[in-house]
Amino acid sequence: MARFAAGDDAALAEAYDLGSPSVFTFLLRLCRDRALAEDLTQETFLRIHRARGLYRTGAPVLPWAYTIARRLFLDSVRSHRPEIHDSLDERPTAEELATADDSAQPSAEELLADAELAQAVGDALDKLPQAQALAFRLLKGDGLSVAEAAEVMGTSKGAVKLRAHRAYLALRALLGKRMERINP
Amino acid sequence: MTFSERPSPGARDRFLQAASRQSASRPGAWFRRIGLAAAATIGWLLAILSVLGIRRDWTHLPMPSLMATVLGLTAAALLASRVGLTRGRSMVGANSEVLRLVAAGLPVALFLLVALLDPHGTATIESPSVLPHAWPCGLLVLLIALPLLGLGLWVLRGLVFSRPKLTGACLGLASATWAHLLIRVHCPLGGAGHAIFGHLLPLLPLMALGAWVLSASGRPKRRSAG
Numbered sequence: 123m124a125r126f127a128a129g130d131d132a133a134l135a136e137a138y139d140l141g142s143p144s145v146f147t148f149l150l151r152l153c154r155d156r157a158l159a160e161d162l163t164q165e166t167f168l169r170i171h172r173a174r175g176l177y178r179t180g181a182p183v184l185p186w187a188y189t190i191a192r193r194l195f196l197d198s199v200r201s202h203r204p205e206i207h208d209s210l211d212e213r214p215t216a217e218e219l220a221t222a223d224d225s226a227q228p229s230a231e232e233l234l235a236d237a238e239l240a241q242a243v244g245d246a247l248d249k250l251p252q253a254q255a256l257a258f259r260l261l262k263g264d265g266l267s268v269a270e271a272a273e274v275m276g277t278s279k280g281a282v283k284l285r286a287h288r289a290y291l292a293l294r295a296l297l298g299k300r301m302e303r304i305n306p
Numbered sequence: 307m308t309f310s311e312r313p314s315p316g317a318r319d320r321f322l323q324a325a326s327r328q329s330a331s332r333p334g335a336w337f338r339r340i341g342l343a344a345a346a347t348i349g350w351l352l353a354i355l356s357v358l359g360i361r362r363d364w365t366h367l368p369m370p371s372l373m374a375t376v377l378g379l380t381a382a383a384l385l386a387s388r389v390g391l392t393r394g395r396s397m398v399g400a401n402s403e404v405l406r407l408v409a410a411g412l413p414v415a416l417f418l419l420v421a422l423l424d425p426h427g428t429a430t431i432e433s434p435s436v437l438p439h440a441w442p443c444g445l446l447v448l449l450i451a452l453p454l455l456g457l458g459l460w461v462l463r464g465l466v467f468s469r470p471k472l473t474g475a476c477l478g479l480a481s482a483t484w485a486h487l488l489i490r491v492h493c494p495l496g497g498a499g500h501a502i503f504g505h506l507l508p509l510l511p512l513m514a515l516g517a518w519v520l521s522a523s524g525r526p527k528r529r530s531a532g
Binding site: 193274 | 313321469
C-alpha cells in the first residue's frame with residue numbers, strides 16, 4: 123500500500139488483487155447481488171485510487187475500503203436501486219467450498235464442517251437485524267478490531283460491542299451447540 | 307469459518323481500465339492541501355482584519371476577559387479544525403465519539419464563554435437593541451466563514467468519511483469560530499445578547515451547510531459502467 127500511495131502504478135493491480143475479495147464479499151453480504159457488488163467494488167477501488175495521495179502511511183486499508191463500500195452501497199440503495207435482490211444463488215454451496223482447490227489445507231471433513239457451519243451462520247445472520255449481523259461479521263468474519271468496526275459502521279465502540287454481543291446471543295439461540303466453535 | 311468470494315476476472319480488467327483513465331491525487335497531496343489551506347486561512351483572516359480594523363475600545367478592555375475570549379475562541383477554532391480536518395486512524399475521519407463531543411459540546415462551551423466572559427470596557431458601546439444590531443455582524447460572520455468552509459471541504463475532497471455529517475458540522479463550526487474570533491476583535495458593541503445573536507449563532511447555519519455539503523459530496527453522480 124505504501125508503494126501504491128507513493129504513486130507506483132504497478133502496485134494498483136496488486137492492491138486490487140489483495141483487497142477486492144474482502145470488499146466484494148463484504149458488499150455481497152450487504153446487497154446480495156453479484157453484479158451490483160462488482161460495480162460497487164470497482165467504484166470503491168476507484169475512490170481509493172483517486173485518493174491515494176491522501177493515504178496516511180500505516181493506516182489499515184480494510185476499514186477504509188469497507189467504509190467507502192458501505193457508503194456506496196447506502197447511496198446506491200437510496201438513489202439507484204430501491205430493490206435489493208435476494209438472490210445468492212451463486213453463493214458456493216458447502217460441497218463446493220469443501221472441494222475447493224486448496225491443497226495443503228485442512229482435511230475434506232474439516233473443510234466440509236467449516237463450510238456447513240459458515241453456511242448455517244450465514245443463514246442465521248441473514249435473519250438478524252442488519253446492524254447486528256454487520257457488527258458480528260466485521261469482528262468475527264473479517265477480524266477487524268472493535269475500533270475499526272466502529273469506524274466502518276460510523277458508530278461508537280460500545281454500540282459495536284453491544285450489537286455483536288446481541289448477534290452472538292441470537293446466533294447461539296438459533297444454532298445451539300454449533301456456536302461453541304465460535305468464540306464470543 | 308468465513309469464506310470470501312472474488313469478483314470476476316472481467317471486473318478486474320474493467321477496474322484497471324477505468325483506473326487508467328482517472329487521475330489520482332499525487333503523493334503528499336494531503337500535506338500540500340493542509341499547508342495551502344492554513345496559509346490561505348491566515349491570509350484571509352489578516353486581509354479581512356486589515357479592512358475592518360480592530361475595535362475602537364480595544365485598549366480599554368479588561369485584559370483577563372479579553373485574553374480569555376481571544377484564547378478561548380482560538381482554542382475552540384483550532385480544536386474544531388483539528389477534528390474536522392483529520393484523516394483519522396483508518397482514513398475515515400475522527401471517531402464518532404470525538405465528533406459528537408465536539409459538534410455538540412463545543413457550541414455549548416462557546417455559548418458559556420460568550421455569555422459569561424464578554425469583554426466589556428469603559429469605552430464599549432452598549433447595544434441598545436439586540437436583533438437590529440446583531441444581523442450585520444451575523445452576516446459578516448457568514449461572509450468571512452464561507453470561504454474558510456470551502457477551504458476545509460477542498461482539503462477533504464476525495465475522502466469518504468464514516469460520519470460525513472458530523473465531520474462537515476465540525477468544519478462548519480471551525481469556520482464559524484474563526485470568523486467569530488475576527489468579528490469579536492473588530493466589533494465594539496458590547497452585551498452578551500449581541501455577542502450571542504450576532505457572533506455566535508451564525509455557527510448553526512454553517513454547521514448545517516458543512517454537514518449537508520460533505521454528506522452530499524461523497525455520493526456518486528452516476529454509477530460507473532466500467
